[in-house]
Amino acid sequence: MDDQFADLPPARLQDLLHQMMLIRAFEEAAEQLYLQGMIHGTMHLSIGQEGAAVGACAALRPTDYILSTHRGHGHCIAKGARVDQMMAEFFGKETGYCRGRGGSMHIADVSTGNLGANGIVAGGVPMVAGVGLSIQMQRQDRVALVFFGDGAANEGAFHESLNMAAIWSLPVVYFCENNQYAMSMAIARASKIERLSDRACAYGIPGVTVDGNDPLAVYRATREAVERARSGGGPTLIEARTYRWKGHSKSDKQRYRTKEEVKQWQERDPIARLAQQMIEASILTEGDLATLQARVEQEIIDAIEFAKVSPEPDPATILEGVYA
Amino acid sequence: MSRELTYAEAIREAIDLAMARDERVFVVGEDVGVYGGAFGVTDGLFQKYGAERVRDTPISEAGIAGVATGAALTGMRPIAEIQFMDFITLSMEQLVLQAAKLRFMLGGKVQVPLVVRTPAGAGTGAAAQHSESLENWFVHVPGLKVVMPSTPADAKGLLLASIEDPNPVIFVEHKLLYRTKGVVPEGDYITPLSQSEVKRSGRDLTIVATSLMVVRALEAAVRLAEEGIEVEVVDPRTLKPLDAEPIVRSVCKTGRVLIVHEACKTGGFGGELAAVIAESEAFDYLDAPIRRLAGLDIPVPYNRELERRMTPQVDDIVAAARRLVREAR
Ligand SMILES: Cc1ncc(C[n+]2csc(CCOP(=O)(O)OP(=O)(O)O)c2C)c(N)n1
Ligand SMILES: [Mg+2]
Numbered sequence: 133m134d135d136q137f138a139d140l141p142p143a144r145l146q147d148l149l150h151q152m153m154l155i156r157a158f159e160e161a162a163e164q165l166y167l168q169g170m171i172h173g174t175m176h177l178s179i180g181q182e183g184a185a186v187g188a189c190a191a192l193r194p195t196d197y198i199l200s201t202h203r204g205h206g207h208c209i210a211k212g213a214r215v216d217q218m219m220a221e222f223f224g225k226e227t228g229y230c231r232g233r234g235g236s237m238h239i240a241d242v243s244t245g246n247l248g249a250n251g252i253v254a255g256g257v258p259m260v261a262g263v264g265l266s267i268q269m270q271r272q273d274r275v276a277l278v279f280f281g282d283g284a285a286n287e288g289a290f291h292e293s294l295n296m297a298a299i300w301s302l303p304v305v306y307f308c309e310n311n312q313y314a315m316s317m318a319i320a321r322a323s324k325i326e327r328l329s330d331r332a333c334a335y336g337i338p339g340v341t342v343d344g345n346d347p348l349a350v351y352r353a354t355r356e357a358v359e360r361a362r363s364g365g366g367p368t369l370i371e372a373r374t375y376r377w378k379g380h381s382k383s384d385k386q387r388y389r390t391k392e393e394v395k396q397w398q399e400r401d402p403i404a405r406l407a408q409q410m411i412e413a414s415i416l417t418e419g420d421l422a423t424l425q426a427r428v429e430q431e432i433i434d435a436i437e438f439a440k441v442s443p444e445p446d447p448a449t450i451l452e453g454v455y456a
Numbered sequence: 457m458s459r460e461l462t463y464a465e466a467i468r469e470a471i472d473l474a475m476a477r478d479e480r481v482f483v484v485g486e487d488v489g490v491y492g493g494a495f496g497v498t499d500g501l502f503q504k505y506g507a508e509r510v511r512d513t514p515i516s517e518a519g520i521a522g523v524a525t526g527a528a529l530t531g532m533r534p535i536a537e538i539q540f541m542d543f544i545t546l547s548m549e550q551l552v553l554q555a556a557k558l559r560f561m562l563g564g565k566v567q568v569p570l571v572v573r574t575p576a577g578a579g580t581g582a583a584a585q586h587s588e589s590l591e592n593w594f595v596h597v598p599g600l601k602v603v604m605p606s607t608p609a610d611a612k613g614l615l616l617a618s619i620e621d622p623n624p625v626i627f628v629e630h631k632l633l634y635r636t637k638g639v640v641p642e643g644d645y646i647t648p649l650s651q652s653e654v655k656r657s658g659r660d661l662t663i664v665a666t667s668l669m670v671v672r673a674l675e676a677a678v679r680l681a682e683e684g685i686e687v688e689v690v691d692p693r694t695l696k697p698l699d700a701e702p703i704v705r706s707v708c709k710t711g712r713v714l715i716v717h718e719a720c721k722t723g724g725f726g727g728e729l730a731a732v733i734a735e736s737e738a739f740d741y742l743d744a745p746i747r748r749l750a751g752l753d754i755p756v757p758y759n760r761e762l763e764r765r766m767t768p769q770v771d772d773i774v775a776a777a778r779r780l781v782r783e784a785r
C-alpha cells in the first residue's frame with residue numbers, strides 16, 4: 133500500500149470508514165431521539181468532524197489515553213467504545229457508561245482509555261498534563277491525547293498546560309479541533325493569529341495544522357506526534373481544521389453563519405472523501421460501502437433497543453459515587 | 457403601568473434601561489452579541505447598542521472577570537455574563553481576590569461597580585457541570601453582594617439596583633425561571649438591595665426560600681392551605697448583605713421555620729440562615745427545631761429521576777412542612 137493511504141492496510145482503512153459512518157449514524161439517531169423526547173438535556177453533535185476524531189484515534193493504541201470534550205461522541209466511538217452502552221447512557225440508564233449519571237456531556241469509557249468527555253471548555257486540557265506526568269513517572273509506554281476546540285484554546289488553562297507539558301517533555305498530544313466557531317464566536321474574531329498551531333512556538337514545541345476533514349492527513353500528523361511523545365520528545369500541538377454541520381447544541385438559531393457556508397463545508401464530507409479515495413484505488417466497492425452502511429444501521433438499531441430495555445438507576449443508590 | 461414579562465425579558469429590560477441612560481454600562485461575555493446569550497437574555501441588545509457595548513468575548517472566564525473588574529475600577533459599569541454559574545469557578549480569583557477586596561485594601565479610595573449575571577440551577581438535564589448553585593461560596597466573601605431574584609419583577613428591580621450599586625454584585629439567575637411570567641412595572645423600577653420580602657403571609661410556619669425554591673414554596677403553600685396549614689413565605693432576595701429582620705419577625709410569629717434552597721445542604725446558605733435565626737430573638741419563639749430542606753450532597757445527576765430527587769420539589773416541601781407543624785421542640 134502506498135503512502136496515499138498512510139501505510140494502512142485495506143482492512144484497517146475499512147475500519148476507519150466504518151467508525152466514521154458509525155459516529156455519523158449514532159449522532160443522527162441521537163438527534164432524532166432527542167427530538168422525540170426520548171433523550172433529555174442537551175447534546176453537541178460532531179457531524180462533519182468525524183475525520184478528526186477517527187484519524188487521531190487511529191494513531192493511538194488501546195492502552196493510550198484520550199481526554200475528550202462536550203462534543204465527544206466521535207472521540208468515544210473512535211477510541212473503541214460500544215454504541216449500545218453509549219446509547220444507554222444517553223437514555224440515563226444503569227447500563228450506560230456512566231450508569232446514567234453523566235449523559236452525553238460526560239460520556240467516558242475508561243476501559244478503552246477514554247477518560248471522559250467534559251462539560252467544561254478546556255476542562256481536559258490542564259488535566260492531560262497530569263495524565264502525561266503520571267505516565268512519565270510510572271515509566272509507562274503510553275501517550276495521552278487531549279481533544280479540545282478552537283474556543284478552548286482561549287482559556288488561560290490551555291497556556292498553563294502547554295507550558296508545563298513542554299518543560300517536562302510530557303508524552304502528550306494537544307489535538308485542537310478547529311471547527312471555525314466556538315458557539316457563535318468565529319475563530320477570526322477570537323484570535324488574531326491565522327493558525328492556532330502557531331501558538332506552539334510560544335512554548336517551544338512543534339505545531340502543525342492539518343485538514344481535519346481528511347482522516348488520513350489527520351492520522352499522519354497524529355502518528356508523528358504520538359511517536360514523538362512516546363519516544364520522549366515531548367508534546368505537539370495539532371490543529372485540525374474542520375466544521376460542525378449542526379448547530380452548537382440543541383438551542384442554536386445559527387444567526388452567526390450562513391447556509392451557504394455550511395453547504396460549502398458539507399461538500400467536503402470526510403466520510404465521502406475516504407470512501408471515494410478507496411473506491412478509486414479499488415480497495416472498496418460500492419457493494420462494500422452498502423454492506424458497511426447496513427451494518428452501521430443495524431448496530432444503531434441494536435443500541436437503541438439495548439438502551440430502551442435497560443433498567444433505570446435505582447433511586448436508592450443516588451448518594452453513591454461520592455466519598456464526601 | 458405594568459404588564460406581564462418573562463423573567464428573561466425583565467432582565468433584558470433592566471439592562472436595556474441601564475444602557476440607554478448610562479453610557480458607562482456595557483455587557484461583556486460569551487455569545488452575548490448576535491447569539492443573544494445562551495439563554496437569550498441579551499437578545500436584541502447587540503442590534504440596538506452595537507458590538508462595542510454588547511461585547512462578545514473568547515471563552516475566557518478569568519478574562520471576563522478581569523476585564524469587568526478593571527473596567528469597573530476605572531469608571532465603567534460592566535455587566536458581565538458568565539454563561540453558566542458552573543463556569544464562574546474559572547473567574548474566582550479576579551472576583552474573590554481582586555474585585556471583592558480592592559475597595560477595602562486600597563483604603564476605600566476606589567469602587568468596583570460591577571455586576572456578574574449568571575444562571576444557576578438544575579432541572580435541565582445538563583448534568584453535573586452545568587447545574588450548580590454556588591451562591592453561598594460568594595456569600596462567604598466579604599466585599600461581594602449576592603442577589604438571587606425569584607420573580608420577573610424582582611429580577612428587573614434588583615438588577616437595576618445592582619447596576620447602580622457601587623459594589624461588585626453577583627446576580628444569580630435561575631434557568632428554570634427564565635420563562636416564568638409575572639407582572640413587571642414599566643420604566644425605572646428599582647427594588648432596593650437587602651430587603652427581604654414576605655411573598656405570602658401565614659401563621660403556622662415560615663418558609664424561607666431562595667430563587668426557584670420561592671416559586672415551589674408558594675405552590676406548596678397553596679396545597680398546604682387546603683389542609684389548613686397557613687404558611688408564610690419569605691424571600692431574602694439579597695443573600696448578602698442579608699436583611700434578617702423580616703425573617704426573624706416572621707419566625708417570631710409562626711414559631712416554626714423551614715429553610716429551602718436548591719444548593720447542596722452542607723455549606724449552603726441554609727446553614728447561615730439557621731444561624732442568623734438561632735442567634736436572634738426568634739430563638740425564644742421556636743416551637744420546633746429549625747429545619748432545612750436542600751439539595752442532596754452530590755453532583756447533579758443526568759438521569760431525569762435522579763436529577764429530580766436531587767433538588768427539593770413541591771411535594772418535598774409540602775411533606776417537610778407537614779412534618780414540621782406537627783413537631784414540638
Ligand atoms: C468554561 C466553559 N465556558 C463556556 C462553556 C459553554 N460552552 C460550551 S461549548 C462552548 C463552545 C466551545 O467552542 P470550542 O472549544 O471551539 O468547541 P466546539 O463547540 O466548537 O466543538 C461554550 C462557550 C463551557 N461549557 N465551559
Ligand atoms: Mg469550535
